[in-house]
Amino acid sequence: MIRDALLIAGKDLRLELRSRVALNQVLPFALLVLVLFAFALDPDKSVLTQATPGLYWIAVLFSALLALQRSFAIEATDGNRDALRLSGLDPAGIFLGKVMAVSAQLLVLEALLGVGVAVLYTSRIEGWILLAVTSVVATASIAAAGTLYGVLAAGLRVRETLLPLLLLPVLAPVLIGSTRAFEAALNGSPSEGWPWVGLMSIFASLYVVAGIFGFGPLLEES
């Protein structure tokens, strides 16, 4: 299962390295969202600095939707899904591989977005450990739930509109948790942030388990 997962993750990341869709389209989109927030909320009133954690994670969520759509779009053409099914790879491995590839892309995006927030919103960055752990756990949560709901929406004519409706309510706890944990870290009171990391860890584990068992049947019939 792990070997299959690494194979799939490697394939997806190689595709990304060669096509650079995430780099050339998703990342600029995320930065664009940051700039749009500045237009919407007057940048001189320090609202931006206060709301940095929330805005940051909203930008990540929207970008994650695009990254997830992309992750399944590359399987949609030329009967790739059938090829995946015929490949004999463990469906749980395919799921984990997709989660890993999306997580890796999102982590790079989050790092760059963090620089963007620090520069554009002049937010002070503190509490590095909590920030890093929160990012990893939240990203795993988003990728795991997103991949499961992504395959639910895959292969349907309405997939672009369906995925946000299904996924965003489910990810509400992750948005709350990651935002609160970031706030705690930036305010210099990291002890308030760790319970949220715990909650998101439970969320991520639940969805990894659900995906490992549910991905196979869903891949079969789509």
Place this chain on the structure above:
Amino acid sequence: MTTQLDAAPEGLDSTGSRGTRVLGVLAIVGLAALALFGLVLSPPDASQGEVVRILYVHVPSATFAYIGCFLTTIGSAMFLWRRSAWWELVAYASAEIATVFTAIVLVTGMIWGRPTWGVFWVWDARLTSTAMLLLLLLGYLAVRRLPADHDVRTKRSAIIGLLLVPNVIIVRQSVQWWRTLHQKPTLLANGVGAKIEGLMLFSLFIGFIAIGLVFAWLLIHRFRLAWLEDQLDDAGLDAAIAERRSEGEPS
């Protein structure tokens, strides 16, 4: 395709049966009793005044909305486990009714909140998680009603239905945590949790029975309707196949 409908066997022209008619009459009687006790006989609340009467509908609706969600998750689990079409339809029917009841809960809650708290909406844990519940249910229904293959729709919506209650629990937990870290949920302390007795308690009791009867009645009818819809789908497909086959045959 009206011929398909006309060709339905005798007795299938309505989703009613003797049992459901009795149930329907009981539900109407229950609602009348609820109106009588809730609006006329029960006294106004000491602190909330006349507004308290909304709660005789609000609280039972919330309870049955939750029951509907549990039925959806159980039905989805049974469908995935046993491939039981019966349970799949139970899940679908109860999800739809739970959606309606959740909407009723939100609307009556807002009507109650405006005079009591002065605002329609507060970011209270309960309100927020109920709103999220409505969105999760709408997601389930969106998938169940997809213009796609029957197998695709049922299997995918069953996975969402299976995750419905776990999701609601996580969302509820996180929202509760989120709000209580900032402020104590004092708003509802003098609301539902307050002591109620006498005629008011009895009215609430009537409310549970009446809303429960309505829930059961709706569930049975929705289930039968969904079953007929599936039959019609199959019949329509069979007819289309037969038509294409006969085209190919030399006449």
